[in-house]
Amino acid sequence: MQNIPKHYNQAGEPNVYKLWESSGYFNPDNLEGEPFTIMMPPPNATGTLHIGHAFETSIQDILTRYHRMKGDKTLWLPGTDHAAIATNTKVEKILIKEEGKNRHDIGREAFVKKVEEFVDASRGTIQKQLRTIGASADWSREAFTFDEPRNLAVRTAFKKMYDEGLIYRGTRVINWDPKGQTSVSDDEVVHKTEKGQLYTFKYSKDFPIAIATTRPETKVGDVAVAVNPKDKRYKKFIGKEYEVEFAGTKLNIKIVADDTVDPEFGTGAVGVTPAHSITDYEIALRQNLKPVQVINEYARMIEAAGALVAGKKTKEAREIIVSWLKENGLLEKTEDIDMNIATAERSSGVIEPLPKLQWFVDVNKEFERNGKKTSLKQLMHNAVRSGGVKILPERFEKVYFNWIDNLRDWNISRQLWYGHRIPVWYKGTTIYCDIEPPKEDGWTQDEDTLDTWFSSALWTFSTLGWPKEIQDLKTFHPTSVMAPGYEILFFWVARMILMSTFLLGEVPFQVVYLHGMVRNIEGKKFSKSQGTGIDPVEVIQKYGADALRMALVVGVGPGNDSKYDEMKVKGYRNFANKIWNAARFVLQNTEDYNSPQPPLKLRETSSLTSRRGLGKKAQPKAGALLPADKKILEELDSLVKSITKQLEKFDFAHAAEDLYHYFWHTFADKIIEESKSKLADEKTRASAQLMLKTALETQLKLLHPFMPFVTETVWQLTHEDLLMIQKWP
RNA sequence: GGACGGUUAGCUCAGUGGUAGAGCAUCUCUUUGACGUAGAGAGGGUCAGAGGUUCAAAUCCUCUACCGUCCACCA
Numbered sequence: 019m020q021n022i023p024k025h026y027n028q029a030g031e032p033n034v035y036k037l038w039e040s041s042g043y044f045n046p047d048n049l050e051g052e053p054f055t056i057m058m059p060p061p062n063a064t065g066t067l068h069i070g071h072a073f074e075t076s077i078q079d080i081l082t083r084y085h086r087m088k089g090d091k092t093l094w095l096p097g098t099d100h101a102a103i104a105t106n107t108k109v110e111k112i113l114i115k116e117e118g119k120n121r122h123d124i125g126r127e128a129f130v131k132k133v134e135e136f137v138d139a140s141r142g143t144i145q146k147q148l149r150t151i152g153a154s155a156d157w158s159r160e161a162f163t164f165d166e167p168r169n170l171a172v173r174t175a176f177k178k179m180y181d182e183g184l185i186y187r188g189t190r191v192i193n194w195d196p197k198g199q200t201s202v203s204d205d206e207v208v209h210k211t212e213k214g215q216l217y218t219f220k221y222s223k224d225f226p227i228a229i230a231t232t233r234p235e236t237k238v239g240d241v242a243v244a245v246n247p248k249d250k251r252y253k254k255f256i257g258k259e260y261e262v263e264f265a266g267t268k269l270n271i272k273i274v275a276d277d278t279v280d281p282e283f284g285t286g287a288v289g290v291t292p293a294h295s296i297t298d299y300e301i302a303l304r305q306n307l308k309p310v311q312v313i314n315e316y317a318r319m320i321e322a323a324g325a326l327v328a329g330k331k332t333k334e335a336r337e338i339i340v341s342w343l344k345e346n347g348l349l350e351k352t353e354d355i356d357m358n359i360a361t362a363e364r365s366s367g368v369i370e371p372l373p374k375l376q377w378f379v380d381v382n383k384e385f386e387r388n389g390k391k392t393s394l395k396q397l398m399h400n401a402v403r404s405g406g407v408k409i410l411p412e413r414f415e416k417v418y419f420n421w422i423d424n425l426r427d428w429n430i431s432r433q434l435w436y437g438h439r440i441p442v443w444y445k446g447t448t449i450y451c452d453i454e455p456p457k458e459d460g461w462t463q464d465e466d467t468l469d470t471w472f473s474s475a476l477w478t479f480s481t482l483g484w485p486k487e488i489q490d491l492k493t494f495h496p497t498s499v500m501a502p503g504y505e506i507l508f509f510w511v512a513r514m515i516l517m518s519t520f521l522l523g524e525v526p527f528q529v530v531y532l533h534g535m536v537r538n539i540e541g542k543k544f545s546k547s548q549g550t551g552i553d554p555v556e557v558i559q560k561y562g563a564d565a566l567r568m569a570l571v572v573g574v575g576p577g578n579d580s581k582y583d584e585m586k587v588k589g590y591r592n593f594a595n596k597i598w599n600a601a602r603f604v605l606q607n608t609e610d611y612n613s614p615q616p617p618l619k620l621r622e623t624s625s626l627t628s629r630r631g632l633g634k635k636a637q638p639k640a641g642a643l644l645p646a647d648k649k650i651l652e653e654l655d656s657l658v659k660s661i662t663k664q665l666e667k668f669d670f671a672h673a674a675e676d677l678y679h680y681f682w683h684t685f686a687d688k689i690i691e692e693s694k695s696k697l698a699d700e701k702t703r704a705s706a707q708l709m710l711k712t713a714l715e716t717q718l719k720l721l722h723p724f725m726p727f728v729t730e731t732v733w734q735l736t737h738e739d740l741l742m743i744q745k746w747p
Numbered sequence: 748g749g750a751c752g753g754u755u756a757g758c759u760c761a762g763u764g765g766u767a768g769a770g771c772a773u774c775u776c777u778u779u780g781a782c783g784u785a786g787a788g789a790g791g792g793u794c795a796g797a798g799g800u801u802c803a804a805a806u807c808c809u810c811u812a813c814c815g816u817c818c819a820c821c822a
Contacts, residue, residue, distance in 0.1 A: 024781085216821090289822075302821075580759090
């Protein structure tokens, strides 16, 4: 006992982790009690974890360890996401760089194989990182959004929705990413503000109405001019049709009335380009206008655009048309304005709206559920409105509802090779949708793959074996808590609610605790491409996982962004050392204390579950305490109550801070200091020893969810069993 | 154009009605057997601004400014 080193050494953390993992208690099959479930938001399989993941992991591990100690049958299920677009893009980029080939050069099968190799290697890194952070997750149930069981879930979900008429195929103007060569959903479009020009012009000299646009090159695809029906200036033109010669092509322009036109903006008249604008497409649908496509998938002008610009890139075409307008005296005005450019979230390519045949989830279609009419939108709405799903912090509920209100049909098909293939086959004009391919020959499967969020949306139950009715699904679903970042509220949280309520008729989770982003000290996003990313493993090697966890959790309000500061980590490294040394003092001064019953040997018990709560046997009797020491423990007891309350409220920041404060400035600075004279006096020594031992052990338990490594390491000095499964005080 | 968050000590943040707090940083002292990755102590804020409610406002209400984020079909 005298040989306890002067400093806590975090180099021993991996051994502690091995001890936990081999104990089997990460697996709830070895635990009794009420189920408590957290599904890990699966990190992208091709990435490595950054400091934000470390934060997210810390929160979940705190919850998991707390509930495990509380006596719940606790499951934290880990996994990774195949992140179709991101992975597809990344691997193709490597392929081009290393072999000078794109995916079409090597073919679908070879490409997918390459991706899979890449993903396998990358997943291993993530698993290692999670262990380093201390994640007490059940590795035996680890899942991947693109493995066989998850693929079955995807096919099953697709078929059920298809049969219900909630998935349909149709030609719509969608967000096309020319860079990534795929369509993307509305949520994957990021608007960036850029300086641009607003051109005001007339199609031709005789045309009565001037229009304004930021994209002159699309105007060769115009079929109408829309005006507000109340606009007196243009009322007399409504319904008229004009044939115009415009920039080397002939246009047939009809003047139509549409309420969505703002008379105040520009000239109060909109040139309608149905094929290349989602809003114009909607106007066209209302007005029965036929779209004319003039731009292709590579953002080049096609034949239909006219001889002047055919074959040109959109950017060049814009310049050509602007000069044509100038030459013909049709350009009335050019203004510099701030405009919103739509870009693809993943490739940052400029979105080109195009009419395409795609698969969609219909969010408005009514269907019967429990004898009542409902829709997917309504299901999503009700899940939160009814309180079945609680969103924390509450302010995000408003954001959620706002999103649902503006929601349009979800484009789920992607023109990528890596991803879940759409379970639909064609033979001539016949369409066949099923979980398994058709038995006869002659069918060809749909080429498209599914939006990665389609499979992620099934995560809370696909991980538990659905559609198979295994015991896990019954035991652990709906899950208890989901703790993703607020930035994926729409992408993921909303869609999990959609899928779970539709497919299972129950919510996916009871609570969504949304956390904020970890930024650098200047308040900017960490960026891997700019080399400003931080590997949590490096930080952990320097300061220890406990220190990092505390630094990420303390001082961060629910749902708030935070700034990562290495000095803060250093501060909690010092705290870990403080715990170590306070424990060292207590252990050195209580060696001669006769505890009522010595701890049992770990190896003497065979059953895993019978080991739970053994630490209690070493607890001293309260009667042996003098009033002053008793009072100290009573005060500690009120801390226990307050910490417990904070954890129940997801107030990790305050719980951690209060524990820090009490341990350092009350226990170490005051209680231990005052105990020195008590220990020196035979009359008070035994009581002080009992008090110190009890107070220390109680605090180790309280601190364990936050700082699992140092607390377990200290515990192991005098116990044969694990702190991880001691009963919460 | 909507919605939300923020503005408190040099820095990072707590504090939601009752005489301004923590950590880090700064300064002074302490080589005392748990720990110098430490201990004792000190300095430092008109709580963004204006108005209002109240016996009492960092805290509640109104407005303003600035910073940040999300949503939105100004073509």
